[in-house]
Amino acid sequence: MRIKMAMGIWLLGITLAWLAVAPLDPGVLPLVDPQGAAAGGWLLRRHVLYLSGLWSIGLMSLTMLLALRLPWLERPLGGMDQVYRLHKWAGVGAALTALLHWGAKESSGWIKALWGTVGRPGRDAVLPGLTGFRDAAKDLGEWAFYLLLAMVAIALLTRLLSYKPxxxxxxxxxxxxxALAFHTVALMPMDFWALPLGALVGALLALGSAAALWSLAGWVGRARRHAGRIHAVHVLGDGPQAPVEVICALPASWPGHRPGQFAFVRFHRGEGAHPFTIASAPGSLGTDERGEPLLRLVIKPLGDYTRSLGQRLRAGQQVDIEGPYGRFDGQGGHGRRQVWVAGGVGVTPFLSLLESRQPGAQPPRMRQQPAHMHYCTRDAAADPLLPRLHQLCEHARPPVTLTVHSDAQGQRLTPQALEAGMAGPLDIWFCGPQGLGDALHAHSGGLRSWRLHRESFAMR
Structure with a gap:
């Protein structure tokens, strides 16, 4: 809901600013008059061409800003994972509105062929000194449009490419x-630079360009990066699907984290940073022999890179950790029952939340409530994390009741099972497979008593 609202507010602001300087002309209707002239059609094309272009560059500016991983955006959007969801859908929206912009541009040939050029508006004046750049800006914008469509398609079809390419x-x-910013500046009509649209577009282009240059310089998240080292590596279980536990020692610059948060971790510079949940509560592992705080990552081998970590990582190896990020804190509203749902490696944020409830843990920043946890696993008998999970739930205060759903025993979790024995409205905290999350989301859509908090690591 926050993603849709943010996109709607962003586009509405651009639309209202455009209407302030280019109010809709009633002459659009009829599109074709009785004499066969398409003056209304030409005018409608002009409106669609410019408004769709403004929408597209506005959404592109938003994607650039969101890519900077600005921590202050987490509160209004519900966490850095939701910031990345908005980043993704803003990019999709930019491509769709760019497609509309391209269609409006190409429609001139169709209108001309059917009704001629009678009533066609003249060429709009642009900023002084940019008239000579019209053709170059048009060509550059067209090629950038094709590349934008291709890149968004690749971003959506992530399974076609491994992470590196x-x-x-x-x-x-x-x-x-x-390139698209230059296209906008060179071709936007002079009249559009009047207030308030001119100020808005100028600000969006300036902020988006600064964000683009910051990203190209490799400075995204620089202020939150910390050079640590690997303290220990353990493979939890047997077989190629066994998760890997990595204990990291961090420098004094590490600000600490809250239970349920994650970090972007770079074990090898050529690979780039990957998001991993911090699977330990603040201070629960103590410090190493140098007095450096320790934290735990539990990584499941899901891709080509993570499958090799158990063999490639060694104690003493350098690691870059950026963060912490996220607001998956397991806290609920007053009078609402707390239900936690974990699937597979999605149990990692709950391990941190459970450790924060153990005797002797650091005092929580917020009041904690009793919770009922549902853990979905392929085979409970062979799950290496389940014994630890049982132990943490047994000693948790406030208490956490654990229900295990094992696929091997035919124990499938259903949305209705979350309501069993739970009177009153529910706060559902979910981290796990997309299919299960989609089922919970679909079920919660028809229930006013459900409030679903969903951690999403689909950041590409």
Missing amino acids: WRFLHRAMPLLFL
Whole structure:
């Protein structure tokens, strides 16, 4: 809901600013008059061309800003994972509105062929000194449009590319934005630079360009990066699907984290940073022999890179950790029952939340409430994390009741099972497979008593 609201407010602001300087002309209707002249059609094309272009560059500016991982955006959007969701859908919206812009541009040939050029508006004046750049800006914008569509398609079809080539292509997006910013400045009509639209577009282009240059310089998240080292590595269980536990020692610059948060971790510089949940509560692991605070990551081998970590990581190896980020804190509203749902490696934020409830843990920043936790696993008998989970739930204060759903025993979790024995409205905290999350989301949509908090690590 926050993502849709943010997108709606952003586009509404651009639309209202455009209407202030280019109010809709009633002459649009009829599109074709009785004499066969398409003056209304030409005018409608002009409106669609410019408004869709403003929407597209406005959404592109938003994607550039969101890519900076600004911590102050977490509160209004509900966490850095939701910031990335908005980043993704703003990019999709930019591509769709760019497609509309391109269609409006190409429609001139169709209108001309059917009804001629009678009533066609003259060429709009642009900023002084940019008239000679019209053709170059048009060509650059057209090629940038094609590249934008291709890159958004690749970003959506992530399974077609492994992480490295995807990351390389995605880093070209700032260059694409700078090309489209030039296209906008060179071709936007002079009248559009009047207030309030001119100030809004100027601010969006300036902020988006600064964000693009910041990204190209490799400075995203720089202020929150910390150079640590690997303290210990343990493979939890047998077989290629066994999760890897990595204990990291961090420098004094690490600000600490809250239970349920995550960090972007870079074990190898050529690979780039990956988001991993911090699976330990603040201070629960103490410090190493140097007095450096320790934290735990539990990584499940899901892709080519993570499958090799158990063999590639060694104690003493350097690691860069950026963060912490996220607002998956397991806290609920007054009078609402807390239900936690974990699937597979999605149990990691709950391990941190449970450790924060153990005797002797650091006092929580917020009041904690009793919770009922549902853990979904392929095979409870062979799950290496389940014994630890049982122990943490047994000693948790406030208490946490644990229900295990094992696929091997035919124990599938259903949305209705979350309501069993739970009177009153529910806060559902979910981290796990997308299919289960979608089922919970669909069920919660028809219930006013459900409030679903969903951690999403689909950041590409």
